[in-house]
Each structure stands twice: as C-alpha cells, then as structure tokens.
Amino acid sequence: GAVxxxxxxxxxxxxxxxxxxxxxxxxxxxxxxxxxxQFPKQSLMLMATSNEGSKATYEQGVEKDKFLxxxxxxxxxxxxxxxxxxxxSSFYICSATAGALETQxxxxxxxxxxx
Amino acid sequence: TxxxxxxxxxxxxxxxxxxxxxxxxxxxxxxxxxxRQEPGEGxxxxxxxxxxxxxxxxxxxxFQFGDARKDSSLHITAAQPGDTGLYxxxxxxxxxxxxxxxxxxxxxxxx
Numbered sequence: 001g002a003v004x005x006x007x008x009x010x011x012x013x014x015x016x017x018x019x020x021x022x023x024x025x026x027x028x029x030x031x032x033x034x035x036x037x038q039f040p041k042q043s044l045m046l047m048a049t050s051n052e053g054s055k056a057t058y059e060q061g062v063e064k065d066k067f068l069x070x071x072x073x074x075x076x077x078x079x080x081x082x083x084x085x086x087x088x089s090s091f092y093i094c095s096a097t098a099g100a101l102e103t104q105x106x107x108x109x110x111x112x113x114x115x
Numbered sequence: 116t117x118x119x120x121x122x123x124x125x126x127x128x129x130x131x132x133x134x135x136x137x138x139x140x141x142x143x144x145x146x147x148x149x150x151r152q153e154p155g156e157g158x159x160x161x162x163x164x165x166x167x168x169x170x171x172x173x174x175x176x177x178f179q180f181g182d183a184r185k186d187s188s189l190h191i192t193a194a195q196p197g198d199t200g201l202y203x204x205x206x207x208x209x210x211x212x213x214x215x216x217x218x219x220x221x222x223x224x225x226x
Contacts, residue, residue, distance in 0.1 A: 004157075005167075033216070034213065036216075041221070042218075042220050043203055043216045043218065043219040044158065044203065044205075044216040045216070046213060046214070046215060046216070049213055091155075093157050095157075097146060103160065103163070104160075104214060106157035106158050106159070106160075107157050108156055108157045109155065109156060109157050111155070
C-alpha cells in the first residue's frame with residue numbers, strides 16, 4: 001500500500017513557541033490531506049482538510065490562526081501549531097488520499113508535548 | 116460533535132472468546148471503514164463497506180454494514196492476544212472524502 005510519513009515523530013517544546021509538523025506522501029500524489037488530533041485513550045478528531053494549492057477547510061471549533069496548514073505540493077502538507085500551550089499536547093496524525101472516494105493512508109503520527 | 120458512537124468503550128476478554136463491537140449513528144454514510152490502532156501509531160485500515168447490508172470477512176473478523184447505512188458491527192471469533200488494540204469505525208457523509216471517527220473501542224485480550 002501507499003506510504004505516508006510524518007516528521008518529527010516526537011517533539012517537545014516550550015510554551016509559547018511554534019512547532020511545524022510535516023506530512024509527506026512518499027509514493028503517490030496526494031490531492032487531499034487530512035489532519036487529526038488524538039488525546040490519550042480517545043478517538044481521532046478531524047481538524048482540517050487540506051487540498052493542494054488552496055486554503056484548508058477547518059472543522060468547527062478548530063482555530064485556523066492557531067493551527068496553520070499549508071499544502072504547497074502534491075506530496076507535502078505541513079501543520080504549524082503556533083504559540084503552543086500545554087493543552088495543545090496531543091498526538092497529531094495526518095492522512096492522504098489520491099482523490100475523492102480513494103482510500104486514506106495514515107501517517108505514523110507525531111507526539112507533541114508542550115511544557 | 117461525535118457522529119459515530121461505539122460500544123462498548125472498553126472490553127477485556129479471555130483468549131478464545133468471541134466479541135462484537137458496535138458502531139452507531141443517526142446519519143447515513145456513503146461508506147464506513149474499520150481501523151485498528153496500536154499505541155503511538157497511526158490507524159491501520161481493516162475494511163471498507165459501502166453497500167447497505169454488506170458483510171465482509173477478514174479471517175476471524177466479520178464486518179457488517181447496516182441496511183440503512185447508519186450502523187456497523189465488527190465481530191471477532193476466537194480472539195487472540197494479537198487482536199489487542201483500539202478499534203475505530205469511521206464514516207464519510209459529506210462530499211470531500213472527510214472521514215469522521217467513532218468514539219473507539221479499546222480491546223484487551225488476556226492470554
């Protein structure tokens with residue numbers, strides 16, 4: 001199957017700093033990428049849908065100015081957590097799809113800890 | 116808003132027992148997927164069901180999509196310790212291929 005990578009796998013940062021997480025589709029062109037957040041022992045919550053070359057669509061309750069998403073190419077989307085706070089500590093997972101009705105392939109996730 | 120409710124939330128059983136996990140919603144889904152997730156990893160797709168009433172089998176796992184495409188079930192026969200993990204259903208009901216995940220079922224199979 002298709003491979004999606006995330007970098008970094010783990011990151012620890014100080015409160016108030018910004019953190020960038022990369023999501024790459026390694027062997028296919030991803031027209032759409034999705035960003036999820038998962039708190040311990042909870043399910044995945046969709047944060048935003050990212051289409052290459054256009055602005056991301058954010059789910060209700062997700063602050064677009066805090067979670068900046070850039071989908072600059074068909075193989076890369078980035079999520080930047082701006083002015084991170086301890087409550088932003090979570091497991092962030094991306095997925096990518098080659099097109100509508102196509103299978104989503106998930107990345108391995110990024111563990112963010114804000115001190 | 117969690118559109119998909121899973122039950123039970125937690126399940127601990129002995130090796131060899133059977134179990135069923137339910138995924139229910141008030142919305143109609145175009146398709147529904149089941150995933151299994153290990154701690155610290157991304158979810159892994161088990162199956163996709165698209166037709167109301169559809170039944171799919173994957174070794175000891177049987178998946179069923181409700182006739183009205185609002186609910187689904189996952190049945191595991193003769194559970195093994197390797198089945199331990201978080202089981203998630205996810206459905207799409209809007210254009211754009213967004214999937215919304217269920218509340219999750221944490222399964223522990225005790226040897």
